[in-house]
Amino acid sequence: MNPSPAATPELRATYRLQFHRGFTFADAEALVPYLARLGISHLYASPITLAVPGSTHGYDVADPTRINPELGGEEGFERLARALAAQGMGILLDIVPNHMAASSHNPFWMEMLEHGPQAPAARLFDVNWAAGRLLLPVLGEPLRDLLAAGAIALRADHDTGRIVVTYAEHVFPLRPESVAVLLSTIGRQASGPDMASGAPARSAASAKLHASYTSPDRLRGVLRSLDTSERAALATALAEADLPSLLEAQHWHLAWWRTAAHELNYRRFFNISDLAGVRVEDPEVFALVHRLPLDLIRRGLVHGLRIDHIDGLLDPAGYCQRLREAVGLGIPIFLEKILEPGETLRPWPVDGTTGYERLNDINGLFIDPQSYSELENDLRSRHLLVGTPAHRLAAAKRHVLETSLAAEVDQLASLARDGLDADVKAGDLTEAAIRQATIALLTHCPVYRSYATADTHDTTDEAVWDGIGARMDRAEDPLTAAAGRLLLERLKTPQLESDRLFRLRFQQLSGPAMAKGFEDTELYRTPVLIGVNEVGGSLEHPSRKRRELHEIYEKRATAQARDLIPLATHDTKRGPWTRARLAALGLAPDRWLDFLHRTQPLCASPGGEAPPDALDRHFILQTLVSCWPITTERMQAYLSKALREARRHTSWERPDEHYEAVSQAFASRLIAAPEATEFREHLEGLVADLEPATRVVGLAQLILQHTLPGTPDLYQGTEFRDLSLVDPDNRRPVDWSARLNVLDGKETAAPADIEHFGLIHRLLMLRARNRALLHGDYRPLHFGKSPWRWFGFERRSGGHTLRVAVPTRLPRPPALPATAILEPGEPFADGWTSIGQPPLETAPGRLVLPVSWPFFIAERS
Numbered sequence: 001m002n003p004s005p006a007a008t009p010e011l012r013a014t015y016r017l018q019f020h021r022g023f024t025f026a027d028a029e030a031l032v033p034y035l036a037r038l039g040i041s042h043l044y045a046s047p048i049t050l051a052v053p054g055s056t057h058g059y060d061v062a063d064p065t066r067i068n069p070e071l072g073g074e075e076g077f078e079r080l081a082r083a084l085a086a087q088g089m090g091i092l093l094d095i096v097p098n099h100m101a102a103s104s105h106n107p108f109w110m111e112m113l114e115h116g117p118q119a120p121a122a123r124l125f126d127v128n129w130a131a132g133r134l135l136l137p138v139l140g141e142p143l144r145d146l147l148a149a150g151a152i153a154l155r156a157d158h159d160t161g162r163i164v165v166t167y168a169e170h171v172f173p174l175r176p177e178s179v180a181v182l183l184s185t186i187g188r189q190a191s192g193p194d195m196a197s198g199a200p201a202r203s204a205a206s207a208k209l210h211a212s213y214t215s216p217d218r219l220r221g222v223l224r225s226l227d228t229s230e231r232a233a234l235a236t237a238l239a240e241a242d243l244p245s246l247l248e249a250q251h252w253h254l255a256w257w258r259t260a261a262h263e264l265n266y267r268r269f270f271n272i273s274d275l276a277g278v279r280v281e282d283p284e285v286f287a288l289v290h291r292l293p294l295d296l297i298r299r300g301l302v303h304g305l306r307i308d309h310i311d312g313l314l315d316p317a318g319y320c321q322r323l324r325e326a327v328g329l330g331i332p333i334f335l336e337k338i339l340e341p342g343e344t345l346r347p348w349p350v351d352g353t354t355g356y357e358r359l360n361d362i363n364g365l366f367i368d369p370q371s372y373s374e375l376e377n378d379l380r381s382r383h384l385l386v387g388t389p390a391h392r393l394a395a396a397k398r399h400v401l402e403t404s405l406a407a408e409v410d411q412l413a414s415l416a417r418d419g420l421d422a423d424v425k426a427g428d429l430t431e432a433a434i435r436q437a438t439i440a441l442l443t444h445c446p447v448y449r450s451y452a453t454a455d456t457h458d459t460t461d462e463a464v465w466d467g468i469g470a471r472m473d474r475a476e477d478p479l480t481a482a483a484g485r486l487l488l489e490r491l492k493t494p495q496l497e498s499d500r501l502f503r504l505r506f507q508q509l510s511g512p513a514m515a516k517g518f519e520d521t522e523l524y525r526t527p528v529l530i531g532v533n534e535v536g537g538s539l540e541h542p543s544r545k546r547r548e549l550h551e552i553y554e555k556r557a558t559a560q561a562r563d564l565i566p567l568a569t570h571d572t573k574r575g576p577w578t579r580a581r582l583a584a585l586g587l588a589p590d591r592w593l594d595f596l597h598r599t600q601p602l603c604a605s606p607g608g609e610a611p612p613d614a615l616d617r618h619f620i621l622q623t624l625v626s627c628w629p630i631t632t633e634r635m636q637a638y639l640s641k642a643l644r645e646a647r648r649h650t651s652w653e654r655p656d657e658h659y660e661a662v663s664q665a666f667a668s669r670l671i672a673a674p675e676a677t678e679f680r681e682h683l684e685g686l687v688a689d690l691e692p693a694t695r696v697v698g699l700a701q702l703i704l705q706h707t708l709p710g711t712p713d714l715y716q717g718t719e720f721r722d723l724s725l726v727d728p729d730n731r732r733p734v735d736w737s738a739r740l741n742v743l744d745g746k747e748t749a750a751p752a753d754i755e756h757f758g759l760i761h762r763l764l765m766l767r768a769r770n771r772a773l774l775h776g777d778y779r780p781l782h783f784g785k786s787p788w789r790w791f792g793f794e795r796r797s798g799g800h801t802l803r804v805a806v807p808t809r810l811p812r813p814p815a816l817p818a819t820a821i822l823e824p825g826e827p828f829a830d831g832w833t834s835i836g837q838p839p840l841e842t843a844p845g846r847l848v849l850p851v852s853w854p855f856f857i858a859e860r861s
Contacts, residue, residue, distance in 0.1 A: 013713070091302045114173040359566050514706075790805050817851060
């Protein structure tokens, strides 16, 4: 029974759930009453399509047309949708149009491997067949060594009815022509005079297979029908086949995984070779990829879409237009899109982004630029930090382009080289300069990408390209800069078909270059104040001014923005409370510097073992402050990822296990070793000193998330204070019963968690009843000069009005005053109802707030 379509629920607040086989639709269904009582309007679901078995995230899509049976399948999803509909709630669904799993679990991928570029499924994948056979960089060692060791084998897959090559967990189907030759050879051998024991079974199997080899479909049936003895005889025959020759004849080519950095002929997701790019710009591919979500929308089961990695698509603008036409008006569409400071989303027919820019706006409001400079200067004085943020980012991007993304760079440079014969022949240009210029263009791109089509672009695209040129001229040698200018002209005014393709492919690669260079490299290399080091953040612009935010949110209110405002996502580097503590640390830089001074001798290893280098020690110490208390297991897992992402001493491609072990041992000793007791006393003392400011920052950010124009997005479990680190740490199981107990009024959690939960609940209830939060305007409130540096605004819609004021700074320790003075500059008339502890108005327009609740939230209707 299908749920009947209902009116789209009004979007008030979303709650993100990460589905996997350990947390299914049934588990989510059991939470629906809790989420409804909490005040959530939409469950925000991670991808639900069939993924690689055991996937913990769902982005490794194996079949976009099917709901994953590991999660509960279609029936389980329908039950979940019915439960939500019964509570007046909807579903916002995360979909993945950019890539699929390059896996034997993907039937489309397998069809393409079997039948090559002529296969119907081949049009799905972004493969350059002109470059030759499809390179599959999946082998753990060189092919020759694995063949010699017998690690690659030929066998019959009787379940799927294919003759396949196997390696570890990988399966690769043979092309039909190879199967035909193979079975013909087996047939001749079976009828020969030198047959050994088992000849009858082998002859029988041979006869059946020989009669079927001209038809792959018929072969599948015969393979499934063989009896046990015939299957054994076939296995023996396959083991005797000339495997190297068979491998050479396929549409695909097995290769050592390390070759992916040098040679590749399919587009992948960033540098992940087992995620293959999808050609969603093809109308037939678009229809296939979106068949399921569009059907779920038509049936009233899904009420909004989140689009993963929009920047990976060939034509994001065209995609958004096609998707809007497919879903119609009224269905919200949110894009995972990173916007740089000052960059705005292009005027596409969508409802905005998933909100990384909003997260960083809120976070930056609590970062004091002077204090940040003090911390930065400390690192510079110890020679742990050099250069400007822009120079360091350029170096990080160049590093990943020359290593992880080198194959993609080579492909792009090849396109750039086309049509430049005369320049090379004249001696004005070299092959090396073209490649270096290609890297330079990507390195100096100031945003994730431009959005030109093959033949059109706008002034915003021109501004991006001009920014590249200016940065390149300042940073590169004359030959590289001259070559880069030549390539920029081809971006701006393409003449050849290769120029147009160069433009499109450049845009698809500039995003991964920025993501891998900034998010996954530079953010782990610059530990000034690591709460700033966030997806969508900026190390050049770590703080936000109040006036800057007022201008942003006035425009958003005028546009009736309803895109998402998260404080945490499945991809954020740290949890909300982790960042709040770091913001509090940034408000008291002297405390941090004193802590470093006092603990320096306590960090030395009693055994004299070499510690990690000074920059990594600094990073580890600030991480411990940010998320204390933490177990050694969590910290070790985090460091393994963080050190490899930084690419300073170790990396994913070339791991230095000794350095990683030394760093993990250093952190583990500080966390748990008896000889580090004094260090931990200093650490816990610092965390305790920061707690009052951490609490104010954490609760203030929560208030802004729920009251600024937009839609608050809660990540699973963050109703309690969240001191998580990057995934997989932020994807640990959630104690749902503890949260339900707090909602039921049972004080079974820490008082600070109960306070945090209670504020979220009150704010969500406020959003349900006060229309100003969903549809209101935005008017900045101005305050008298104060050490609390108040940020406030008023929102109105019809008869509903809301006023909010939160502190963005705190009076410097040692102790906070008993009260906080708020001077809005205008009197407050009667009729206001406070959310939380009400202030005392000692004079017209002068409010006194208790330091236990230095926030003002009041409504009038």
